[in-house]
Amino acid sequence: MLKIGSIRFQARCNRHPMYNPEDGRGAIRGGCPKCELLHEIHLAHVKLVDLMRKTKNDTPKAAAAKAGASVDPRQTALF
Ligand SMILES: [Zn+2]
Numbered sequence: 707m708l709k710i711g712s713i714r715f716q717a718r719c720n721r722h723p724m725y726n727p728e729d730g731r732g733a734i735r736g737g738c739p740k741c742e743l744l745h746e747i748h749l750a751h752v753k754l755v756d757l758m759r760k761t762k763n764d765t766p767k768a769a770a771a772k773a774g775a776s777v778d779p780r781q782t783a784l785f
Pocket residue numbers: 719720721722725738739740741
């Protein structure tokens with residue numbers, strides 16, 4: 707089992723406080739190493755969230771729901 711606690715992280719470049727890593731590498735001015743780091747952290751975060759979503763969607767319950775193995779729609783009541 708993998709357990710990851712919640713992480714809250716905020717950082718900005720002192721020289722380029724308006725740089726938004728979501729704007730991509732092309733928005734980095736003068737090859738600023740701090741902005742590069744912020745962009746790499748952003749990419750790693752996006753990848754981490756994507757991997758976590760894939761793992762969540764890979765549970766047996768989710769797989770059964772995806773395969774349509776849910777309750778028979780013709781069954782209207784439990785006996
Ligand atoms: Zn910068």
